[in-house]
Structure formats: structure tokens, C-alpha cells
Amino acid sequence: MPSLAHAFPFDPRHGHTRESLSGVPAPAAPEGFDAFWRGRYAEAREVDTAPELGPVEEERDGVRVHGMTYTSVGGVRLGGWVALPDGTSPPGGAGARGAARYGFVVGHGYGGRDRPGPDLPLPLPGAAAILPCVRGMGTRGRVPGIPDTADAHVLTGIGARDTYVIGDCVADLWCAASALLTLAPELELPGAPRLGYLGESFGGGLGALALPWDARFGAAQLTVPTFGNHPLRLTLPCTGSGEAVRAHHREHPEVTEVLAYFDAATAATRLTLPTLVAAALFDPAVPPPGQFAVYNALAGARELKVLTAGHFAYRGIAEEVRELRAHRARFFGEHLGR
Incomplete structure (x- = not known):
């Protein structure tokens, strides 16, 4: 493990080695865990x-990027971006939108997104994607009463499982998938699931919570996912x-009783679709043991890409970013490609 100079008053490795991280477990699910999430999912699907698609804001990487808005649970109207094939993918013609062969829902880190740039290009050619700003986050996710800073946002409604904002943010991802399928209905043709999920940090944790209950997805990548093993995280x-x-x-x-329902590692024990996890050995923002707890708990086919560090320049x-992009292209090609 390379030595990384830093000035943090704690060890961002938390004393772990690559070998010890492979043994970090997931907490047991609290009573009613599955019923709670299935109920939230059913509500979102209703x-x-x-x-509503806005004008094209940029064209690159084989897609046209539009601003967009959509409705999520509670009648909240959220914004973001949609990337649609630019017509170079058959059967589109010059100036026409090409038919999407795959779709991606792309979650963002804590702090939201102000533009879609870093999330493109998409892993597969001929793909469409929705890049939502979940409630409270980013310039297009602002909602009255929900703070837009991570430290305050993560505590919003934390007093009860039914009011905790993280549950609503998960629902925002499910509703984003529904919005994408409305805009690109060709993705709902019969056959294997044609949606993939990409999420980093906050978006990685939300993805782990969202994906076990949604059969519309066929594969996922979670990069330095947060919310893994809350009992351990509270000590780090x-x-x-x-x-x-x-x-x-x-x-x-x-609050531990509420956090138990929002543990990404616990949810991963229910996650059976093929999942690629990129987890860091050194991370000052998201403790590595929590990241590896998510990977270790996965119930289905899984792949691990070990990163030197997360949330830290080195x-x-x-x-490593180039290697991870190549890895994810191969991974989604195997599990979504046809």
C-alpha cells in the first residue's frame, strides 16, 4: 500500500490493510427492513x-445533453440533465435522435452537480442517461426546507425512518429511472433489463439502497460508496x-435505530444484480471499511477495483481513472451488452 502524505488528524486508512478490509461485515437487517424498502419502491413507481425536456445544452461523446425536470415522491419537482443518442446510432438519421440501446441512471456525490460533464462519456455507445439532482442537492435539486450542504442535508428528518431525507433521495433515483424510460420508451422492450446504474460516494450509497428492489436494472457500478456499516462508521x-x-x-x-434502515452494506446483502465496486484503501471523507463492507456483502456477481485513494488527490x-473507465466499459459490455 503506497504511503500518502497528509495533514489529517486521523488515519484515513483507519488502521486497515487490503487484507483486513476484505473481512469487514455488514450489519444484520433490522426488523421490517425489506418491507420498508419494498413499500418505498412501490410508492415511487406510482x-x-x-x-419535461429542455433545449440541447451541449453535444459531445455521441449524445445530445438536454436540461430536464421530473416529478418525484411527494410531488417534488426536480431537475437535472438527460443525454440522448445524437442520431449517429441506428436507426437515427442526420439531425435525429438515435434509438437508445441502453440506459443509465447516474447518481452524484454529496454536493450535487452543476453540470453533467464529468459523468460523460457513458460506458456503452448508443446509450441514453439521466443525471438527476436529488432533492436538496445541486443547482437543479433545490427544495424549500432541505439544506443544500452535506453536513445539514444528511441530518434532515433523521429522527424517524419515514422522514429521513435519504429515503426520499433513493426514491428520486427510482423516479429518475421512470422518467428516462418515458423519454426513451424503446428501453422498455421485452427482454433482459437494459438499465445500468452509476454512482459515486453519496450516489454510490444511494445506489446500494435503491437497486435491490428495482428489477429494471441489469448492472451497476458503485464507486467509493458511502453509508456502509453505520455502526462502524460511527466510530471512525x-x-x-x-x-x-x-x-x-x-x-x-x-439515531442508530433509524440508521439501520439506511445501511448500504445491509442493503447489499439483498443486491443480486452484477455490481462493480471501486473501493479506496485511503479515504478521508468516506472511511474505507464502510466502502469494503458494501462490496463484501454483495449477494450477486461482483467485481472489485481497488483504488489507491478516494476524495484525495494523489x-x-x-x-487509475482511465483504468476504471476501461474496466466499467468492459463490465457493462458483458452484463448489459447484446
């Missing part, structure tokens, strides 16, 4: 997402949203 200092949760827990220890990061 929503008429009514997506960090610079991310987990530190706000740790501080809240010191004053409200009963020599060699550009090469």
Missing part, C-alpha cells in the same frame, strides 16, 4: 414523473457527511 472520524452524523449521534444515540490518479 408517481407520474411527467418529464472523517471529513465527510459521516462526521455530522457522528456528532449528532453523540447527542442522540437512539500521484497516479489520472491513470
Whole structure:
């Protein structure tokens, strides 16, 4: 494991080695875990997402990127972007939208997104994608009463499982998938699932919580996923949203009962679709043991790409990013390609 110089007042490896990380477990599910999430999913599927596509904002990487809005649970109207094939993919013609062969829902990190740039190009040619801003996050996800900073957002409604904002953010992803399928109905043709999921950090944790219940997805990539093994996370200092949760827990220890329903590692024990996890050995924002807990718990086909670090600049990061992009293209080609 390479040595990384840093000035954090704690060890971003938390004393772990690659070998010890492979043994980090997932917490047991609380009573009613599956019923809770199945109920949330059923509620989200009842929503008429009514997506509205805006004008083209940029054209690159074989897609045209539009601004868009859609409706999620609670009648909340959210925004984001949609990338649609630009007509170079058959059967489109010059100036026409090509038929999408695959679709992706792309989750974002804590802090949201102000543009779709870093999430393109998509893993497979001829793909469409929706890049939503979940409630409270990013310039197109602002919602009255929901803070737009990670430390405050992660505590919103945390007093009860039915009010915790993280559950609504998961539902925002399910509704985003519904909106994409409305805009690209060719993706709902009979056969194997044609949707993939991409999520990093906050988006990785939300993906782990969302995917076990949604059969529309056929494969996923979770990069440095958060929310893994909350009981362990509460003992580990960090610079991310987990530190706000740790501080809240010191004053409200009963919050562990709520967090148990939002544990990405627990959810991963129900996640059977092929999943690629990119987990870091060193990460000041999302403790590596929580990341590896998600990977270790996966119930289906899985692949692991070990990163030197997450949420931290280091020599060699550009090469690792290129390797990960190539890895995910091969992975989705195997599991979604046809």
C-alpha cells in the first residue's frame, strides 16, 4: 500500500490493510427492513414523473445533453440533465435522435452537480442517461426546507425512518429511472433489463439502497460508496457527511435505530444484480471499511477495483481513472451488452 502524505488528524486508512478490509461485515437487517424498502419502491413507481425536456445544452461523446425536470415522491419537482443518442446510432438519421440501446441512471456525490460533464462519456455507445439532482442537492435539486450542504442535508428528518431525507433521495433515483424510460420508451422492450446504474460516494450509497428492489436494472457500478456499516462508521472520524452524523449521534444515540434502515452494506446483502465496486484503501471523507463492507456483502456477481485513494488527490490518479473507465466499459459490455 503506497504511503500518502497528509495533514489529517486521523488515519484515513483507519488502521486497515487490503487484507483486513476484505473481512469487514455488514450489519444484520433490522426488523421490517425489506418491507420498508419494498413499500418505498412501490410508492415511487406510482408517481407520474411527467418529464419535461429542455433545449440541447451541449453535444459531445455521441449524445445530445438536454436540461430536464421530473416529478418525484411527494410531488417534488426536480431537475437535472438527460443525454440522448445524437442520431449517429441506428436507426437515427442526420439531425435525429438515435434509438437508445441502453440506459443509465447516474447518481452524484454529496454536493450535487452543476453540470453533467464529468459523468460523460457513458460506458456503452448508443446509450441514453439521466443525471438527476436529488432533492436538496445541486443547482437543479433545490427544495424549500432541505439544506443544500452535506453536513445539514444528511441530518434532515433523521429522527424517524419515514422522514429521513435519504429515503426520499433513493426514491428520486427510482423516479429518475421512470422518467428516462418515458423519454426513451424503446428501453422498455421485452427482454433482459437494459438499465445500468452509476454512482459515486453519496450516489454510490444511494445506489446500494435503491437497486435491490428495482428489477429494471441489469448492472451497476458503485464507486467509493458511502453509508456502509453505520455502526462502524460511527466510530471512525472523517471529513465527510459521516462526521455530522457522528456528532449528532453523540447527542442522540437512539439515531442508530433509524440508521439501520439506511445501511448500504445491509442493503447489499439483498443486491443480486452484477455490481462493480471501486473501493479506496485511503479515504478521508468516506472511511474505507464502510466502502469494503458494501462490496463484501454483495449477494450477486461482483467485481472489485481497488483504488489507491478516494476524495484525495494523489500521484497516479489520472491513470487509475482511465483504468476504471476501461474496466466499467468492459463490465457493462458483458452484463448489459447484446
